[in-house]
Amino acid sequence: MKLIDGGRAPSPRRVRIFLAEKGITIPTEQLDFMNRAHHTQAFKAINPMQRVPVLILDDGTAIAESVAICRYFEGLHPDPPLFGRGVKEQAIIEMWNRRMELNLLGAIIAVFRHLHPAMAELEVPQVPQWGEANKPKVLIYLDWLNNELAEREFIAGEHFSIADITAMVAVDFLKPAGIALPESLTDLLRWHGRVKARPSATA
Numbered sequence: 001m002k003l004i005d006g007g008r009a010p011s012p013r014r015v016r017i018f019l020a021e022k023g024i025t026i027p028t029e030q031l032d033f034m035n036r037a038h039h040t041q042a043f044k045a046i047n048p049m050q051r052v053p054v055l056i057l058d059d060g061t062a063i064a065e066s067v068a069i070c071r072y073f074e075g076l077h078p079d080p081p082l083f084g085r086g087v088k089e090q091a092i093i094e095m096w097n098r099r100m101e102l103n104l105l106g107a108i109i110a111v112f113r114h115l116h117p118a119m120a121e122l123e124v125p126q127v128p129q130w131g132e133a134n135k136p137k138v139l140i141y142l143d144w145l146n147n148e149l150a151e152r153e154f155i156a157g158e159h160f161s162i163a164d165i166t167a168m169v170a171v172d173f174l175k176p177a178g179i180a181l182p183e184s185l186t187d188l189l190r191w192h193g194r195v196k197a198r199p200s201a202t203a
C-alpha cells in the first residue's frame with residue numbers, strides 16, 4: 001500500500017492529519033503537481049481526475065478522493081472514531097464535514113485557484129471574477145462557524161472528528177488564498193488554537 005501525496009496542498013493534508021490522528025504510518029510518494037507530474041498518461045490511468053491524494057492498495061486498486069481514503073482507514077482502524085459513534089453522530093459529522101468541504105473549503109480553494117498566479121496553468125480557465133466573488137462568501141462562512149463554535153468544543157459536537165480536520169485545513173489555507181482570519185471571530189480562533197495544538201496538525 002502507498003499514498004500518493006501532494007505536499008502542502010489541502011486535500012492530501014486532510015488524509016495525512018487523519019492518519020496521524022489514527023497513529024497510522026504508510027509509505028508515501030510525493031507527486032509534484034505544481035510541475036504537472038500528474039499530467040502523464042500513467043497517472044491518468046491511476047486517477048482519471050488527475051488529482052491527489054490517491055491511495056494504492058497492494059492489489060493495485062486506486063482509491064482517490066480524500067474522504068474515501070479516510071473512510072477506508074476508518075474501516076480498518078475504527079479507533080479513535082473520526083466519522084462518529086452510532087448513526088446519529090455519524091450523520092451529524094457527515095453533515096458538518098460536507099458543509100466544511102463543499103462550502104468553506106470550496107470557497108477558499110476557489111479564491112486561491114482563480115486568483116493566484118501560480119495556479120494559472122492548472123486552473124484553466126482561471127476566472128479572477130469568480131475568485132473575487134468567493135471572498136465575501138468565505139467571510140460569511142467563517143462568521144457563521146464562529147457563532148456555531150460559541151456553543152460547542154468541536155465542529156460537529158463534543159468529539160474531534162473529520163469535520164474538524166476539514167475545517168482546520170480550510171482555515172489554514174486562508175493564508176495562501178490571501179484572506180485574513182478576522183480577529184473578531186474569537187470562538188473560531190479559540191477552536192483553531194485547540195485543533196492546532198494537536199500533534200496531528202503538523203502533518
Ligand SMILES: N[C@@H](CCC(=O)N[C@@H](CS)C(=O)NCC(=O)O)C(=O)O
Nearest residue numbers: 009010011033051052053065066122
Ligand atoms: N475532491 C478531491 C480534490 C483533490 C484535489 O483537488 N487535489 C488537488 C490538490 S489539493 C490537486 O490534485 N490539484 C492538481 C490540479 O489542480 O491539477 C479530494 O478530496 O481528494
